[in-house]
Amino acid sequence: MTQTTEPTTVNATIEVNAPRERAFEVFTRDFGAFKPPDHNLLAVPIAETVVETYVGGHIIDRGTDGSECRWARVLAYEPHARFVFSWDISPYWQVETNEDKTSEVEVTFTALAEDRTRVDIEHRHLDRHGDGWAGVRDGVSTGEGWPHYLNRYADLLTS
């Protein structure tokens, strides 16, 4: 397969047996409950994930020792249709403080029936994260910069 330019977007979609209102509420309110727990930029386990449900708010992981990681900015909060946040995480799984180097996640909720909703995720502008690929060495060689769910996912593929 020859491809000269990589797409700069990742899409994911799922249909759930729930009304659109609930689908939206659970996604925004309980994000920390279903986000892979190893997706963690803190040095300690996450005690809670807070989603500030207003434009200008953040998604914040709070560690068991009280430390905090603000890894996303809420860009749009439109119940029960749309939720957009920035992805302030560099390719090396560190918080990216330069907003020009962050990507964007849009989540949309479409009612298919009274009790069925389609959730679409578009993670776009990945090219904005820029290069700095050389830093991969630190993450890979220590084995800590890579999220543990990488292994978990690989296990799933091979099982």
Add this chain to the structure above:
Amino acid sequence: MIDGWAALGDPTRRTIFGQLAAAPSAVGELANTLPVSRPAVSQHLKILKTAGLVIDDRAGARRIYRVNQSGLRQMRAELDAFWNDTLTAYKRAVEQPDPTSNEHTNHVHHPPGENR
């Protein structure tokens, strides 16, 4: 077809990939620093190459491997898996009968005076 995600699920391949990120190397150089045989290193490199994580150049009689700098592809593979994992877990959560079961670990903070 193996992707970057699965290719790096193996600790030896992560080590090899890390070494190549530090410095492009030939098979023999990698085998000298690793507790695995040269054919095993070759096999790992083949998988990393198939996954698009490393590329090789011929330098005389030797083949030099280095990290494929198109980090975007790598990032896409990771995020693809991340969102699939997340949505699978989300589906379980949203289809649970009890909507308040996760309240002890998650809080919604409304801004002062917000009135939607």
